[in-house]
Amino acid sequence: MDRSPLAPAAFPSLPAIAGVTLRTARAGYKAWERADLTYIELDAGTAVAGVTTQSKCPSPEVEWCRDAIPLGAARALVVNAGNANAFTGSRGRAAVEAIAAKVANHLACLPSDIFISSTGVIGVPLPVEKAEAGLDAAFAAAPCDWEQAAITIGTTDTYPKGAKASALIGETRVDLVGIIKGSGMIAPDMATMLGYIFTDAAVDPGLLQQMLAAANKRSFSCITVDSDTSTSDTVLAFATGKANNARLRLMDDPGADAFAAALADLCRQLAHLVVRDGEGATKFIEIRVEGATSDDSAHRIGLSIANSPLVKTAIAGEDANWGRVVAAIGKAGEPADRDRLSIRFGATQVATHGLAVEGYDEAPVAAHLKGQEIEIGVDLGLGEGRATIWTCDLTHGYISINADYRS
Amino acid sequence: MDRSPLAPAAFPSLPAIAGVTLRTARAGYKAWERADLTYIELDAGTAVAGVTTQSKCPSPEVEWCRDAIPLGAARALVVNAGNANAFTGSRGRAAVEAIAAKVANHLACLPSDIFISSTGVIGVPLPVEKAEAGLDAAFAAAPCDWEQAAITIGTTDTYPKGAKASALIGETRVDLVGIIKGSGMIAPDMATMLGYIFTDAAVDPGLLQQMLAAANKRSFSCITVDSDTSTSDTVLAFATGKANNARLRLMDDPGADAFAAALADLCRQLAHLVVRDGEGATKFIEIRVEGATSDDSAHRIGLSIANSPLVKTAIAGEDANWGRVVAAIGKAGEPADRDRLSIRFGATQVATHGLAVEGYDEAPVAAHLKGQEIEIGVDLGLGEGRATIWTCDLTHGYISINADYRS
Incomplete structure (x- = not known):
């Protein structure tokens, strides 16, 4: 597929986020040569927030994330591209549980610390053995950069999508990076919108959730390509706390406004990148x-x-x-x-x-x-x-x- | 425009309805040679019912009909093709009032007995002088058949649309005929859905309204071409009473069920004809x-x-x-x-x-x-x-x- 005429000229230069390590591997969910499994490790102490599709028929990954988000802690994110694992009943749910268990075992953490998304064809249970072999390969892989991760989470996207923002909390600079995929709301390969935001800021998960929900309302909730909502749409935000800013706990805390504004700005940039890859879009x-x-x-x-x-x-x-x-x-x-x-x-x-x-x-x-x-x-x-x-x-x-x- | 591949083979043979006289004329709302004004005279004593668009920005014709329908009586229907007269402010309203006044004067009846629809380009007030000249020509024209009327109310339609139904009320046969236009919900020329049903049955307007609302719920409310609702969608039903059946007043009256079923059947046929002319439709x-x-x-x-x-x-x-x-x-x-x-x-x-x-x-x-x-x-x-x-x-x-x- 040709690169969208509305795409930015190039993938932006994005900073590393302390406490976030990116790796990719080829699980072989489809008969292709590309990497299709993204494994992102998060240092202990990372807070998480998330918003998911309003669909009444969500994928088991969405149900998993909905259950895990309120617990507030994250150690890893796994994104499978090529198979959405949606509408696959108990076998789909079992695949999600197997992935969480394997990664939790690898990191010696709780399964609920593992966040999982899948995107691609629907109605076919995610093959557990491919996921497990892919994870083993990812665990052993050298870390990669944001662009490689953005490419790997993509399916029908015509270009990889990433953006950044930053804020000052007191005298401490914090950075935010986001990657996202999506080109229709859903599409031939279920071109679900999956967005992931990483920051080194120290933020309590409850406040991060509040800020993400507000940012979502003015960004991802304000875009539409074809009015179709995927069964898998998910946006997750991870805050590692490695910037060692005075921890944000309440909206009244100094710097909370600035961080919320940066988060909202990043969400809007990412949302626009999805619209700019709208299927067939010329304007x-x-x-x-x-x-x-x-x-x-x-x-x-x-x-x-x-x-x-x-x-x-x-x-x-x-x-x-x-x-x-x-x-x-x-x-x-x-x-x-x-x-x-x-x-x-x-x-x-x-x-x-x-x-x-x-x-x-x-x-x-x-x-x-x-x-x-x-x-x-x-x-x-x-x-x-x-x-x-x-x-x-x-x-x-x-x-x-x-x-x-x-x- | 080529005839839709989903169109019926030919316009059906439709019976005359006693008390209904069809005429058409060329008002010249656009630079075309075709007839574009339909004038349908209804004998005194005709009952009317109607349903209109849910749009919050309706045309003045729709507002006129909404006001006149509850009065229950009709003497004429005027349909203008080529100009929707929508979004035209007070000048649009004045054009509707002028048409009603002229026809009421011709028939020596109340302006509220005159029903009016317009379809075509929007934002341009309907030219009153063309409407008045067109009406004069229509008053003088020879009566025409259903197919000619169905052609004349059309705009972007690729074929004229008509259907019939009948019912027994006691021993009395009553006939129903409908014509309709529409191909998108709206379209380049505002291809509004306008449907008109005529019957010789004697039915109180309150009951006719109740039956039409019920039929609408299972017909016109159940079709969609592109999810777009026109500012002018209108369906009117006229009952002349010339069949001299025992007048239907309540749903419990003998024959009311049969008449309601025939009306519902006719509405469903007409609704399907619109979908079958959906813009670009192949299935x-x-x-x-x-x-x-x-x-x-x-x-x-x-x-x-x-x-x-x-x-x-x-x-x-x-x-x-x-x-x-x-x-x-x-x-x-x-x-x-x-x-x-x-x-x-x-x-x-x-x-x-x-x-x-x-x-x-x-x-x-x-x-x-x-x-x-x-x-x-x-x-x-x-x-x-x-x-x-x-x-x-x-x-x-x-x-x-x-x-x-x-x-």
Whole structure:
């Protein structure tokens, strides 16, 4: 698959995070030569937080993580690429337990300290013997860099995705690094979104969870490629504490705000990287909704616009079709008043107060739509609620990837 | 636009309905030579019922109909094709009032007896002078047949759509005829769904409304092409009473059940005709959900499957990708238990109780998916709730129609 036209020029330079050791190996989950098992060791004392798919039919890995996250401690992360192990019943669950037991034995820790994700084809139980042989190979492998790990967790991704952020907690600099995979919400090989964040900051797991949940609400929850939610979507954050900052325990602690802002920034960067790899995407679309009756209402209206096939195809066609935006707002089921509604493309108002702006200058709109970065602004004129949603256009490429493929 | 491959072979033979007179004229809403104004006169004493879009940003025509339906009486229907008159503020409203006033004057009735729909481009107020000239031409025109009326209400439709049903009320035969237009929920020219049903039965408007609402719930509310809801969707039912049956007033009246069944059958036929003209559609998909905790829950799960781009592209690709069906069920937000879920394509179970059926016979599944009529069965194994939803596949044709077009 060709690299997405919206991809960054290169994988960024990312710092090492003290207490985090990356290794990869080839478990051979598919008949390919690439590494497909990522094993990330975390020093003792690492705190963990996580958010997972809202799906009512999650994978056993998601169920495992949901159970382990509240315990707050992590010693390792295992990511299997090529087999999602979803919809595999008790055999899938047994595979997850076997992996956790093997790694816990290797590290002399609790199985609940081991976090596991799998992504790839579904309905086929993860082959335990391949996972175990892959882990043995990974245990013996030389450490690798972030780019190698980002490549190895990927499936249908057209480029590896990583980002960084940093913050000062008192006088102590802390670093955050994230890697992520995903290109549709799900895709031929279940291109689940799996994101992992590592920081050397010392943060209590309860506070880390609170900060991750807040960051998630303004990042991963604000992106959509095709409105489809995977059974395996997972974002985990690990804090090793090796920076030896004054430990963050409460949002009121000095530096907590700065760390939360850095975490939110990193999550937004990672979320954008997923949208930029949206299947068939040729344009990155930012939808800014304001004037809604609440932030939640603005969020739902933004998602309704972002998920509208007609809006997405209009942008693909570089067409300033604000009528389709109106229709998408109307169907969101949220408070809206046609006669107070204003819509802009880029900086140009095309409709205000329920009417097309007569004789608006079409040249800047056309120029804006020809670009790769599209902004749609909606003002509902009702209140103070606002939200920003990111998505991509819907093109022949999406159909080719998803219809011209056989499972 | 080529006729949809899913279209019926020909427009059906439909009976005249006593008390209903059809005429068409060219108002010239667009630069085309075709008739674009449909004027349908209804004899005095005609009862009316209607259902309209759930959109919070409806067209002034929809607002007009919403106000007039509860009054229960109708003398005429005017349908404008080529201009939706949506998002046009007070000028759009004034155009609707002018049309109602002119027809009411012609028929010496109340303006609220006149029902109006418009479909086509949005954001441009309906030109009143063209509407008035078109009406004058229609008043003077010779009556036409159902097919001509069905053609005239159409915009992006690739074929005219009509159907019939009949029932016995006591010893009296009553006939029902419906015409409908629509191909996406909305489309380049706002291919709104507009449906009109005419019967010679004598039915009180309150009962007709009750029956139409019930029929709508199992027909028009169960179809989706692209999840997009138009600002103008409208279905109206007119009952002239000319059959002189014992007037139906209550659901318990003799023959009311039979009439309601015929109405429901007609609505389902009309709904299917819209799906069969889905933009770019090559396959008609029936999704049967059972075992849900309630009928409403089954309905939402069915729509989640039907609106999933990944399910729709899988069917386009003739791929029995039940994993995408699982994902669509999981994201519906309704009660579902992976380990109780069963899925079939056609008559073949491909997954039961949370696991792929090992070694299921792929030949009948492949043969089924190669056809034009696809059935997906889902049993949630939780309760008695059931629903049937109809949709079409998502193809390159949809993208071509919606992205390669400029407004």
